[in-house]
Amino acid sequence: MDPQTLPDYERTLLESIKKQYAVAFEPFQVREHKLQLLKITDLEQILGGKDPLKDVSSFPFWIRLWEAAIVLSEYMAGLPRDGEVTVLELGAGLGAPGLTAAAAGFSVTLSDYESLILDFERINAAASKLENVDFALLDWLDPPEMEKFDLIIGAEILFREDFFEPLLNVLRKTLKPKGVVYLAHDIKRRSLEPFLKLAEKEYRIAASQRKLKSLEEDGLVSVSGKTMVVYGTR
16 A cells, blocks of 8 residues: 555545554455555554553554454445445444445444544545545544434444443434444453343344354344344354
């Protein structure tokens, strides 16, 4: 990826980021969709001496491309689309699932809680030559008024139980009445089950496991409510 090919605004963002962090573009392909993702290459630069093993909440989850994000990207690449379908990615981080959805023709808004993360997302969208992408600063604890979306997606966003109720509140505010939520998570994550117990009061839950390499579907469970599909990676 030649940074000189970026539009002026995104190239300026990149130059500003490079003054603070060591970064590099990494190609990411899902089916026929080819993306470019800007990633921080020196983790210590952003950890600032913090020990994530002592306090997991201090780990900047957004800087890594998680397996769950790859699985969700693959799913979005194959999801049928009838007309204009709007997608909101929560806790988008590098934005792989949302950018894949945009490459597949969906109208996408990437959201996260920090302006620096949105700058990475803007650069990634521009580097991937995608124009049908918007960006939103979204604090789950104090969500702004937003439009409602047909689909809401997220990968590895359930790592803090104190954010479960704020997340459900964000979904209430931003999901259309017949909308669908797609979440992808490592099934070993302990927070997944308690979140689903809360969510099943409002959603019909469909959960399945998918292997990263083969993406084989292993099982499906449904209960009553609106629709939330949860994919577990192994």
